[in-house]
Amino acid sequence: MEEEKKILQQIENIKKEDPFLDPDHASDNAAVDTDVREQVGHDTVEAQVKDLTKRLQEIKIAMINMEKGNYGTCERCGASIPQTRLELVPEARFCIECERKLRK
Ligand SMILES: [Zn+2]
Incomplete structure (x- = not known):
């Protein structure tokens, strides 16, 4: 699935932005404000990766359902999901x- 590749790529790109990956990070003993900025950057990266990973799991579930032949069917009530919604x-x-x- 194209979407899956795209998300994996996105995760890779985001991970590269993690300031904690900077090899100088551990040893640089930078000013406090730099540390704070790096921490915020790291947290943002982690949150984004978490979001994308969740999306990836949802896509995988959708793919499994597709193989089973119940793709596009609501898992809760069994109604078919409108095509317009599936496109979105x-x-x-x-x-x-x-x-x-x-x-809710
Ligand atoms: Zn439903």
Whole structure:
């Protein structure tokens, strides 16, 4: 799936931006504000990677469902997910109504 490759690529790119990867990081004993900036940068990278990893898992589940032949079917109520929704959210596992209920 194209989407999966794209996300893996994104994760790689984001990880490269992690200031903690800087080999000087551990030894540079930089000013406090630099440390804070690096920490914030690192946290941002971690949050983004976490988000993308979650998306990747959802895509994998969608792929498994596709193989099983129930892709596009709501996992909760069994209704078919509208094509328009699948185009917007290819990894959607629930119909709009269920998604709304689950988010509450
Ligand atoms: Zn549903």
